[in-house]
Amino acid sequence: MDKNKERDLLNGIEQEEYKEGFVTDIEQQFVPKGLNEEIIRLISRLKEEPDWLLDFRLDAFRRWQKMTPPSWGHLDLPPIDFQDIIYYAAPKKDSERPKEIDPKLEETFEKLGIPIREREALAGVVAVDAVFDSVSVTTTFRKTLEDMGIIFCSFSEAVKNHPDLVRKYLATVVPSADNYYAALNSAVFSDGSFCYIPKGVKCPMALSSYFRINARGTGQFERTLIVADEGASVNYMEGCTAPMRDENQLHAAVVEIIVEKDADVRYSTVQNWYPGDAEGKGGILNLVTKRGICKGSGAHLSWTQVETGSAITWKYPSTILRGDNSSSEFYSVAVTNNYQQADTGTKMIHIGRNTRSRIVSKGISAGHSQNSYRGLVKMLPGAWNARNFSQCDSLLIGSKCGAHTFPDIQNENPTAVVEHEATTSKISEDQLFYCNQRGIGPEDAVGLIVNGYAREVLSRLPMEFAVEATKLLQVSLEGSIG
Amino acid sequence: MPGHYIDIPAAVGEKSVRVGEGETFTKVAVLDGKAGLPFDHIIAEADSKVDICVIVLPHTDSEASETAGASGASETAVIDIPLTVDLVGEGAEVKLSGIYVCASDSKVKLSTIVRHRVPHCSSDQTFNGIAGGKSHFKFFGHIIVAPDAQKTNAYQSSHNLLLSPEARIDAKPQLEIYADDVKCSHGAAIGQLNEDEQFYLRSRGIPESEAKVLQMISFVAPVISGISDEALREKIHARVESVIRDLAETLQ
Numbered sequence: 069m070d071k072n073k074e075r076d077l078l079n080g081i082e083q084e085e086y087k088e089g090f091v092t093d094i095e096q097q098f099v100p101k102g103l104n105e106e107i108i109r110l111i112s113r114l115k116e117e118p119d120w121l122l123d124f125r126l127d128a129f130r131r132w133q134k135m136t137p138p139s140w141g142h143l144d145l146p147p148i149d150f151q152d153i154i155y156y157a158a159p160k161k162d163s164e165r166p167k168e169i170d171p172k173l174e175e176t177f178e179k180l181g182i183p184i185r186e187r188e189a190l191a192g193v194v195a196v197d198a199v200f201d202s203v204s205v206t207t208t209f210r211k212t213l214e215d216m217g218i219i220f221c222s223f224s225e226a227v228k229n230h231p232d233l234v235r236k237y238l239a240t241v242v243p244s245a246d247n248y249y250a251a252l253n254s255a256v257f258s259d260g261s262f263c264y265i266p267k268g269v270k271c272p273m274a275l276s277s278y279f280r281i282n283a284r285g286t287g288q289f290e291r292t293l294i295v296a297d298e299g300a301s302v303n304y305m306e307g308c309t310a311p312m313r314d315e316n317q318l319h320a321a322v323v324e325i326i327v328e329k330d331a332d333v334r335y336s337t338v339q340n341w342y343p344g345d346a347e348g349k350g351g352i353l354n355l356v357t358k359r360g361i362c363k364g365s366g367a368h369l370s371w372t373q374v375e376t377g378s379a380i381t382w383k384y385p386s387t388i389l390r391g392d393n394s395s396s397e398f399y400s401v402a403v404t405n406n407y408q409q410a411d412t413g414t415k416m417i418h419i420g421r422n423t424r425s426r427i428v429s430k431g432i433s434a435g436h437s438q439n440s441y442r443g444l445v446k447m448l449p450g451a452w453n454a455r456n457f458s459q460c461d462s463l464l465i466g467s468k469c470g471a472h473t474f475p476d477i478q479n480e481n482p483t484a485v486v487e488h489e490a491t492t493s494k495i496s497e498d499q500l501f502y503c504n505q506r507g508i509g510p511e512d513a514v515g516l517i518v519n520g521y522a523r524e525v526l527s528r529l530p531m532e533f534a535v536e537a538t539k540l541l542q543v544s545l546e547g548s549i550g
Numbered sequence: 551m552p553g554h555y556i557d558i559p560a561a562v563g564e565k566s567v568r569v570g571e572g573e574t575f576t577k578v579a580v581l582d583g584k585a586g587l588p589f590d591h592i593i594a595e596a597d598s599k600v601d602i603c604v605i606v607l608p609h610t611d612s613e614a615s616e617t618a619g620a621s622g623a624s625e626t627a628v629i630d631i632p633l634t635v636d637l638v639g640e641g642a643e644v645k646l647s648g649i650y651v652c653a654s655d656s657k658v659k660l661s662t663i664v665r666h667r668v669p670h671c672s673s674d675q676t677f678n679g680i681a682g683g684k685s686h687f688k689f690f691g692h693i694i695v696a697p698d699a700q701k702t703n704a705y706q707s708s709h710n711l712l713l714s715p716e717a718r719i720d721a722k723p724q725l726e727i728y729a730d731d732v733k734c735s736h737g738a739a740i741g742q743l744n745e746d747e748q749f750y751l752r753s754r755g756i757p758e759s760e761a762k763v764l765q766m767i768s769f770v771a772p773v774i775s776g777i778s779d780e781a782l783r784e785k786i787h788a789r790v791e792s793v794i795r796d797l798a799e800t801l802q
Contacts, residue, residue: 142554142726438554447740449715464730467698470554473725477738479710480718485741492727492734 086342089312092176092282096201099156101285105129108255111156115224115258118231128244128254137248141382141411142440142472146316148353153318155256157201157283173200176280180309195220197261197277201286204259209273219264220275223291226262233264237295241324241359241388249320249382250357253289257322260290265300265331274303274530279321281310281341281352287318294324296331298364303334305533308377310342314350316379321356329364329391334372336529337385338537341377348407348436351379358385362394365420369394372528374537375402375412384442386415389423389454399525400429403541404437404469413443413460413474418451418484427458430522433469440472447484454484462492463521465514515542555697555728560636560667566591569598571639576600578777580786581631582607590632594671596639603777604631604648605786606658606679607793629656634663637671644673649770651790652685652717653797661690664704668696669729672703678770679710681717682797689721693736697728706736711743711769713801759798766794 099110108129112122137145159173177198195209197220204222213220219230226234244254261277281288296302310317319341327333335358344351354377360369371385387396398414416425425445433439441460462471473490495517503513519526522541529537562568567589569575579587581604594600606629635644644664652658664673673693681687693704710719723736743765751761770790777783 144554462725462727464727464732467700467730469730470726470728472727473723473736475721475723475738477721477740478718479712479720479740482712482715482717482742484712485739487737487739487741488721488723489737490723490725490735492725492732494730494732 086312088180088309088340089342090179091311092172094170094172094282095160096283097158097160098154098283101154102151103153103155103256107155111256111258114156117227120235121227124239124244125255128251131245132248132251132255135245135248135251142438142442142474143380143382143409143411145353145380148318150252152285154283154286155289156258157286158203159200176200177278180278180280195273195275197222197275199259199261199277199279199290201281201283201288204261216269216272217266218269218271219262221262223260223262223293226293230262230264233295234262234293237293237324237326239324241326241361242322242357247357249355250322253291253320253322253357257289257291260292260321262292263294263302263304265296265302267297268299270300271302274305276305276307279306279308281317281319284313285315287320290321292321292323294333294335295326296328296333298328299330300328301332303530304336305530306335306337308339308341310352312342312345312350314345316350317352319352319354319356323356323358325360325369327360327362327364327367327369330366331364332368333360334370335360335385336372336533337374338533338540339373339375339377339381340540343377343408344379344406346406348379351408352377354378354381354383356383358383359388360386361388362391362396365391365393367391367394368396370397370399370528371414372399372525373401374525374529374540375400375410376540378410379408381410381412383412384414386417387425388417388419389425390419392420393422394420395424397425398427398429399528401432401522401525401541402429402439403432404434404439406435406437408437410438411440411442413441415444416446416456418447418454418456421450421452421454423451423454425456427456427460428524429460430525431460431462431471432465432518432522433462433471434465436468438470438472440474441490442474444476445478445486445488447479447481447486449480451481451484454481456486458488460488460490461521462490463518464492464494557696560593560638560665562593563591565589566593568593569595569600571595572597574599576778578603578605578779578782578786580605580607580789581629583609584629586629586631587633590634592633592635592644594635594637594639594642594644597641598639598643600635600642600644602633602646603773604660605790606631606648606650606660607789608651608653608656627657629658631658631660633661634665635673636665636667637673638667640668640670642671644671646673646675647773647776648677649773649790650679650687651770651793651797652679652681652687653683653800655684657686659688659690663692664694666693666695666699666702666704669698669700669702671699673705675706676773677708678773680713680766680769680794680797681710681719682713682800684714684716686718687720689723689738691722691736692724692726693734695727695729695732695734699729700731702729702732702734704732704734708738709769710740711766712740713742762801763795763798766798767791
């Protein structure tokens with residue numbers, strides 16, 4: 069393809085707009101800017117939290133103060149002024165009708181395609197927990213789920229109504245001082261989802277959290293805790309968007325998943341935070357710690373992620389395979405364009421016997437972006453007959469971007485097998501030629517090839533998400549042929 | 551916004567070797583003592599050919615005691631083998647290969663950095679090895695393709711056999727790529743002797759211990775067969791075979 073056409077097409081993608089970039093004009097309650105013990109006490113008071121949780125926050129804050137931000141990522145992370153962030157923002161409740169959802173909020177989520185009124189959707193029924201800045205707006209289908217003993221509510225409600233469960237599991241997978249951003253989250257986390265599936269219960273519908281950042285100058289610090297008791301199973305989905313702004317906004321979340329004996333958890337993310345403009349101005353800094361543990365034998369945890377947004381992504385959904393015969397998968401598509409940077413991957417820590425893990429990562433970089441896969445596979449001495457296979461492919465579109473692979477493989481057991489493969493290439497001329505020759509234009513051909521390239525991961529997504537993810541891929545890369 | 555590519559100049563150090571335009575540099579190094587490679591840096595100019603083969607074997611007894619006597623250090627000192635290759639001229643071809651056989655409590659660290667600075671170069675790396683006893687082997691292999699180093703072919707593979715419960719192998723293959731019209735791949739695997747192969751050999755009357763020896767030899771054979779000097783190849787093959795037989799005896 070000739071250079072001019074290539075440039076035109078590359079310009080085309082830069083002009084693609086971010087359709088979730090609107091701002092909702094709503095009266096909000098803020099805490100003052102800055103971060104200190106007073107602010108943490110204030111957040112805790114606003115959320116009417118018990119003392120043990122305040123102590124947990126303060127302890128995490130004191131640890132965080134002694135920590136330094138990690139610098140090993142392949143990222144140019146702008147310095148973050150933690151005193152210049154508003155740590156809590158909530159839409160004001162109408163004091164006359166405290167039970168009802170503000171119509172403006174409802175409209176916002178409607179516009180984003182998130183049903184916060186219970187209704188039968190075409191693609192099936194999904195229970196949604198919608199989080200707007202620092203609070204959960206509503207959780208749907210709660211009654212139906214309650215009848216089966218399933219708890220699905222906002223984290224704040226869980227603290228009020230199920231304190232024993234929260235206390236039992238909180239910070240058991242991601243300790244409060246696990247890393248710099250997890251410690252920050254432990255100190256100031258606002259809201260998120262809590263989900264508990266009791267013994268032997270198969271959750272009848274997919275559960276979903278939708279996170280929306282709206283207010284200027286704020287950060288979002290969500291905390292999600294998912295517990296699947298013995299033999300339970302659940303399909304969990306997470307989505308995120310934010311308005312277009314020329315400032316960087318911080319999103320530092322912690323997700324913890326506990327999978328007991330024979331339980332099965334599938335966790336899917338479609339991350340579409342605002343990625344910044346074509347010059348790399350603004351966008352969300354997505355610094356997230358996600359970790360799950362397969363506690364009992366036969367437990368299964370699967371991560372699927374489609375990462376198309378954020379100016380910077382720093383995210384490694386990981387699994388600790390402690391139970392014998394437990395298994396885990398990580399499927400990821402990460403797309404970066406313009407000046408986006410992504411350093412993402414996974415960790416699989418094999419402790420138990422006969423544990424299995426599989427990693428499939430597909431990176432696509434275009435524009436001036438940098439896209440890295442970083443992963444750790446560790447076989448501990450007790451991981452007899454454990455098995456891992458990793459496949460990490462990178463696709464480069466244009467000559468100004470970078471694609472990197474940084475795996476770390478450690479084996480301490482003579483019966484464990486670890487395999488890693490990685491390739492880097494561009495869309496092959498042959499494939500393009502083949503398509504063109506059959507009357508498929510260059511743009512459609514790229515769409516076809518990229519979709520085929522990411523197919524293995526996209527096909528793992530639940531149906532409700534697969535449609536959205538395929539569309540997102542097209543918007544992010546339309547015409548970006550090089 | 552700055553890019554991520556860090557342009558470290560190809561500075562010539564004390565142990566640098568410059569392979570001039572169109573020249574060929576071939577070296578087979580057997581490391582079985584405390585001495586490492588005589589060089590740690592290669593600068594490959596246009597159309598040069600570099601072929602380096604590193605054979606890491608357990609310390610011979612005399613040298614091991616010599617090491618302990620001379621430095622007072624214990625036998626478990628890490629044998630560090632660093633090697634950086636800068637491809638600075640178009641058309642340069644670099645082949646790096648190596649095998650290691652680690653037994654007892656030896657600790658070996660092999661790190662290669664291959665920097666493709668200019669277009670139209672190729673690099674090919676193959677490292678296979680075996681760790682038994684209480685040994686610990688670390689492989690670090692970094693491939694960097696600079697912006698505009700188009701039409702680069704870079705390939706790397708590291709296959710490892712972990713044969714005893716107390717041995718340990720870590721592998722860190724890394725790709726850092728800033729140009730799009732390239733073909734780069736790496737593969738790393740850590741595992742055991744294939745049971746199907748073992749069954750095949752034993753079903754043909756080969757005893758288990760001999761089957762294992764044959765498997766281990768065939769595992770490192772691709773590297774040895776790449777040595778072009780026939781006399782040297784035969785010599786190294788014999789040496790490696792005897793080391794593998796010694797190692798096999800320590801496994802039940």
